[in-house]
Amino acid sequence: MTNGDTNGTTAGPLLAAHDLVKSHGRTEALRGARVELRAGEILAVSGASGSGKSTLLHCLAGIVRPDAGSVTYGGERLDHLPEKRLSELRRTDFGVVFQFGQLIPELTALDNVALPLMLAGTGRTEARARAGEWLERFGVRGQEESRPGEMSGGQAQRAALARALVTGPKVVFADEPTGALDSLAGEQVMTALARTARESGTAVLLVTHDAQVAAYADREVQLRDGAVAPLEVTA
């Protein structure tokens, strides 16, 4: 009974996927995947290339609808929500970071981070002030007026994290956030993400094939052929 085991600290999961099935054409990317994310938890989803990690993340984030199975967020069926409500929820409650931060190349770092706040109705001056604070939290001070192409990969990715977190989301979805970085820049990105998520109580669903990145998580599940595999105990 997922929702019955409340004891004040461990209410039901914030986000849960049960028996997810999703095909891309003839490829069955997910075959009964099941995963639960608790509020404030950092969960790593690992697995070999092609095991379905990104597809699972897209289903959980409401970017893609599964063919079968369920995705619930705060007890509500995400996969049944109409598109309009889903995009609203994605804007208010979710943040996303992909392998290449996907900052808008024409905008400065500051304006990239201010943008989600402005889309949510915050005035430009206030949005830029808050964006500056978040860039500072992520150690990219001094780069406010740089465009993404003028920053290092690590700086751009930390700015992308600031953009994902600036609106105070409940969940951040990070798909191989260090995949394009060298190991030092990757460590800086992961340290900043884990610290900030913990400080703000944000849950993180972290997709990675890198064990060193997964080590930043509180818990890890491994996907194999579109389903969660039992974890091999290595230590």
Ligand SMILES: Nc1ncnc2c1ncn2[C@@H]1O[C@H](COP(=O)(O)OP(=O)(O)OP(=O)(O)O)[C@@H](O)[C@H]1O
């Ligand atoms: N848009 C798509 N069209 C066709 N096939 C796809 C599409 N997206 C994913 N697939 C296929 O679905 C399977 C799962 O892909 P997915 O990207 O979810 O795995 P992954 O574990 O994230 O892989 P990687 O680590 O390489 O990114 C793979 O066989 C992939 O080729």
